[in-house]
Amino acid sequence: MNKVVIVTGAGRGIGAATATLLAGQGYAVCINYLKNQAAAEAVAGAIEQAGGRVITAQADVSSEAEVAALFETTQARLGRVTHLVNNAGILSTQARFEEISVERFRQVLDVNVTGAFLCAKAFIRQARGPGAIVNVSSGAAKSGSPFEYVDYAASKGAMDSMTRGLALELAARGIRVNG
Template identity: 45%
Template sequence: MPVLLITGGSRGIGAALAIAAAREGYDVALTYASDRASADAVVAKIAALGRTAVAIEADVAREADVVRAFAEVDRRFGSLDAVVINAGITGTFTRVDTLDVAMLERVLAVNVTGAFMTAREAVRRLSTAHGGRGGAIVVISSRAATLGSPGEYVHYAASKAAVDTLVRGLSKEIAREGVRVNGVQPGLIDTEIHARAGRPERVAQIAPNVPMGRAGTAEEVAQSVLWLLSPLASYVTGAILEVGGGR
């Protein structure tokens, strides 16, 4: 059975993707930063679908944690077919002129350094140049990378623009090594990430401005990711798919 690793898989888009992937026949490894209960709940749902799942505690901003997470996947499953780089944080809502450096450094460490370290370990296992059998990587970005998010979190938008560049560059770097690399830019998605950043009202406020007139769901993003992972997207690499209802 194909094996999928999802970073940040205990809540929101990551959790929805883990469950949707299990329905499609994947065994799933997911990382979580601290919420063991939520991670265990996702694992239980996957087990109920008849698939194997494991939750691994890891702070993706720490190289040692990323290396250990992949080693655990090696130990538990013996192989890896796909990786979704999903772990990310927004930081607080703030203008650039009131930006806290410690918060900025943490956002960049998780969203950018974490993405690069995860991609590195994925390539070392999937690439035919490293003895792998090929596979697919999808990076979860954000429409903020294009829109800039003025007055909210330009720092977060910039971190996601960085991972868009990772997608474009890495996809070309390993295109002849059997690995496809693509990105997804979710727009306004109804998950708890807004409340965790201190703006639980944000979805209701912005949804009327989305051309489709509503926020998206984590499940809708998950289906887009699964398409990019699948053979249906066999000639797609270096693409960044907008999943934002037209916004």
């Protein structure tokens, strides 16, 4: 089976490490990034040097049109996407709940929750047979991150709920969903 994975937010940190690990396990990898093309290209270069198949693709995961283009590009260049790692996320500066603006709250939800929703939906639409979705969550979903990141914690709690619901919906189709 040709294993093809999109790792969102893969230009650095957990996403970069995940993309590198999966490439080493034989996956063709699409490294998604939003702004830092140089970082994404550096990760791709390291994967290529190790003999992996890799592309980079800029896309804002909170945009349905850009997510659709991300999946189209990946399929055209690497093959049908068999795995998805929803890693892209944002975390703003520490703030008490009452200091968090509506704009900040909405942006965190748009990227962290709506982005994962849109990517999972695009993945499901083109899925054929066994595959997997991994949603990168956080212990903040359980702790609530008081006095720091209640907005981020709320987004990861939503991610956990979406993960559970998707796992139950997709199990019969041979698609695992984990967080």
